[in-house]
Amino acid sequence: MDMLYQIFIDPFVQMGTAPDLFVQTLWEGMVGGMLYALIALGFVLIFKASGVFNFAQGIMVVFAALTLVGLHEHGIPAYLALALTILVMLGLAFAVERLILRPLVNQPDIILFMATFGLTYFLIGFGELIFGGETKIMIANQLGLPRGAIDLKFAGGFVSIQKIDVAAAIIASIMVAGLAIFFQRTRIGRALRAVADSHRAALSVGISLEQIWVIVWFAAGLVALTTGIMWGARSDVSFALDVIALKALPVLILGGLTSIPGAIVGGLIIGIGEKLGEFYWGPLMGSGIESWFAYVIALIFLLFRPQGLFGERIIERI
Amino acid sequence: MLYREAGQFKSNYAADVAIFPILQDRIGLAVILFIAAVIIPWFGSTFLIQAVMIPFLIFSLAAIGLNLLTGYTGLLSLGTGAFMGVGAYACYKLTTYFPNVNIIIWIAASGFFSAGIGVLFGLPSLRIKGFYLAVATLAAQFFLSWCFIRQPWFYNYNVSGAIEVPTRSLFGVPVTGATATETTRYFVVLGFVVVMTWIASNLVHGRIGRMWMAVRDMDLAAELTGIRLLPTKLLAFATSSFYCGVAGALLVFLWYGGAEPAVFDVNLSFFILFMVIIGGLGSLTGSFFGAALIFIMPIVLRYLPPKLGIPVHPATVEHIQYMVIGALIILFLIAEPAGLARLWQIGKQKLRVWPFPY
Numbered sequence: 123m124d125m126l127y128q129i130f131i132d133p134f135v136q137m138g139t140a141p142d143l144f145v146q147t148l149w150e151g152m153v154g155g156m157l158y159a160l161i162a163l164g165f166v167l168i169f170k171a172s173g174v175f176n177f178a179q180g181i182m183v184v185f186a187a188l189t190l191v192g193l194h195e196h197g198i199p200a201y202l203a204l205a206l207t208i209l210v211m212l213g214l215a216f217a218v219e220r221l222i223l224r225p226l227v228n229q230p231d232i233i234l235f236m237a238t239f240g241l242t243y244f245l246i247g248f249g250e251l252i253f254g255g256e257t258k259i260m261i262a263n264q265l266g267l268p269r270g271a272i273d274l275k276f277a278g279g280f281v282s283i284q285k286i287d288v289a290a291a292i293i294a295s296i297m298v299a300g301l302a303i304f305f306q307r308t309r310i311g312r313a314l315r316a317v318a319d320s321h322r323a324a325l326s327v328g329i330s331l332e333q334i335w336v337i338v339w340f341a342a343g344l345v346a347l348t349t350g351i352m353w354g355a356r357s358d359v360s361f362a363l364d365v366i367a368l369k370a371l372p373v374l375i376l377g378g379l380t381s382i383p384g385a386i387v388g389g390l391i392i393g394i395g396e397k398l399g400e401f402y403w404g405p406l407m408g409s410g411i412e413s414w415f416a417y418v419i420a421l422i423f424l425l426f427r428p429q430g431l432f433g434e435r436i437i438e439r440i
Numbered sequence: 441m442l443y444r445e446a447g448q449f450k451s452n453y454a455a456d457v458a459i460f461p462i463l464q465d466r467i468g469l470a471v472i473l474f475i476a477a478v479i480i481p482w483f484g485s486t487f488l489i490q491a492v493m494i495p496f497l498i499f500s501l502a503a504i505g506l507n508l509l510t511g512y513t514g515l516l517s518l519g520t521g522a523f524m525g526v527g528a529y530a531c532y533k534l535t536t537y538f539p540n541v542n543i544i545i546w547i548a549a550s551g552f553f554s555a556g557i558g559v560l561f562g563l564p565s566l567r568i569k570g571f572y573l574a575v576a577t578l579a580a581q582f583f584l585s586w587c588f589i590r591q592p593w594f595y596n597y598n599v600s601g602a603i604e605v606p607t608r609s610l611f612g613v614p615v616t617g618a619t620a621t622e623t624t625r626y627f628v629v630l631g632f633v634v635v636m637t638w639i640a641s642n643l644v645h646g647r648i649g650r651m652w653m654a655v656r657d658m659d660l661a662a663e664l665t666g667i668r669l670l671p672t673k674l675l676a677f678a679t680s681s682f683y684c685g686v687a688g689a690l691l692v693f694l695w696y697g698g699a700e701p702a703v704f705d706v707n708l709s710f711f712i713l714f715m716v717i718i719g720g721l722g723s724l725t726g727s728f729f730g731a732a733l734i735f736i737m738p739i740v741l742r743y744l745p746p747k748l749g750i751p752v753h754p755a756t757v758e759h760i761q762y763m764v765i766g767a768l769i770i771l772f773l774i775a776e777p778a779g780l781a782r783l784w785q786i787g788k789q790k791l792r793v794w795p796f797p798y
Contacts, residue, residue, distance in 0.1 A: 230777070240765075246766075247763030251759040375575045414582035414583040421564060
């Protein structure tokens with residue numbers, strides 16, 4: 123009985139009695155969720171256009187951030203370093219298309235998935251070889267990002283909001299809006315959607331798959347760079363992001379592999395869910411449940427909607 | 441020239457459906473077994489047995505386990521590491537509570553615990569497919585890793601949070617623990633791997649294996665032909681987890697001699713998955729090839745440059761090792777997406793018709 127009270131009633135009582143803590147947790151969850159959503163967004167872009175489940179997205183985030191910081195450390199001004207990093211991501215997109223996607227065209231999904239594993243390992247080794255394996259500090263100030271916190275009075279307490287998180291939210295929204303316009307309104311965007319629908323049909327009307335793949339991987343690279351800056355400004359730049367990138371997977375299946383709004387909504391659900399779970403229910407089970415809570419949320423959703431919240435309905439034929 | 445099947449006639453059905461229909465293959469297998477069971481323990485150095493052969497065999501067993509699930513039944517799993525962990529911890533708890541029972545029995549029995557957990561986490565597989573299922577198995581991976589770290593019952597409440605393997609003997613010869621010689625441990629591992637590979641081979645060539653492959657090729661069609669999907673998929677999960685569990689128990693009891701929970705993290709799952717895919721999905725031989733390549737390649741990369749007299753910094757070696765492994769995975773996939781097992785088959789076919797091209 124006591125156990126049931128602890129699980130089902132006590133957390134809600136706590137939420138009611140200390141609303142400022144609740145709002146703070148909610149905000150933390152949203153910010154964490156946004157990071158997941160951005161990583162998931164990179165996955166979705168590539169999955170939609172090439173059907174590749176790109177495991178390397180998480181490492182691309184680290185790689186982009188590392189390149190940016192590494193270039194700046196070599197005495198290149200921040201904005202020039204940013205431009206150079208964008209060029210590096212473009213080069214990466216070309217290399218991936220030429221060296222991995224083109225030779226492996228028309229192979230089963232799992233083989234391409236595996237190839238992105240190879241890419242992950244390669245990028246880890248390459249990044250560490252060039253820029254060193256130690257953790258670095260993101261050059262947030264030099265890029266003109268704000269720092270410090272705003273304390274809001276709320277329900278008899280304080281809610282502390284980091285300025286960088288607000289900036290991240292704004293930039294992320296702008297980027298998503300930009301991507302949406304790009305997908306819906308431009309010629310290339312239309313071609314991208316055609317490729318996502320059917321590779322063969324797109325080829326037959328004269329859309330160049332190679333070109334589309336480069337564009338998509340470049341877009342994913344830009345998303346990775348943005349994610350890297352945001353995330354690097356919150357903590358440090360290191361290869362420990364691996365685990366966070368894995369967190370993007372439940373976000374992805376929660377939202378549906380092919381849906382951009384799904385990635386964002388899924389990210390927020392997972393982020394908020396896991397922070398609330400950790401804060402209110404974690405102590406009951408001996409804390410640290412953050413590491414698996416997200417997956418369990420996703421699993422429960424999946425049992426009811428196997429294609430995710432916004433995924434296209436899976437129709438199977440024989 | 442030597443590899444010809446001319447003159448080998450099959451006069452009954454049993455010979456026709458044999459797994460090794462060609463005499464030379466049977467001789468080859470006997471030679472491999474002879475090398476593994478006599479030459480290596482007799483002449484092999486401690487390094488070869490302890491650091492190469494024992495882990496190679498254990499990882500092969502785990503790869504076979506995952507191959508039964510991913511290669512034969514088409515269910516992608518990223519929870520292998522956790523299932524191996526379940527086997528290791530089950531064996532540890534069992535031998536803590538019943539220290540007098542033969543350790544071999546507990547290693548084998550730990551597979552059943554792993555199988556049970558595998559079935560539990562395999563339940564969503566009826567509704568979820570492909571990458572969605574892979575993420576569902578990640579739930580198993582992270583939940584179980586968390587259990588091993590945060591629930592002190594699993595490691596007998598000791599301070600370090602790691603498990604220590606106690607000394608257990610078989611007929612008076614220590615098999616596990618600090619006093620066991622590497623040759624003894626090698627023989628135990630070899631015994632397990634040979635017997636379980638033989639069982640797996642019989643499974644996949646029989647009715648059950650055909651059911652699995654039918655489900656892999658198209659589960660709807662398989663269901664229409666009268667295969668019940670849920671029992672078939674769950675059986676695949678159970679068998680696969682059983683193999684992984686035994687491999688996990690062997691890994692801790694006969695190789696590491698003790699383990700921190702971090703051993704069974706998600707990287708181990710990926711590691712085993714690499715072996716299966718590089719070796720060849722749906723091939724038992726491939727599991728051995730994959731384990732050999734993925735496990736032995738880093739060892740070679742680590743020891744080769746100093747041998748050749750190229751002075752490199754250890755950290756640089758580490759980084760280059762990552763790059764080389766990554767590049768090799770991509771290269772192998774481009775060269776032969778069906779894996780090393782397929783390359784092996786092509787090679788054998790070429791030998792059979794040599795000197796003619798086909």
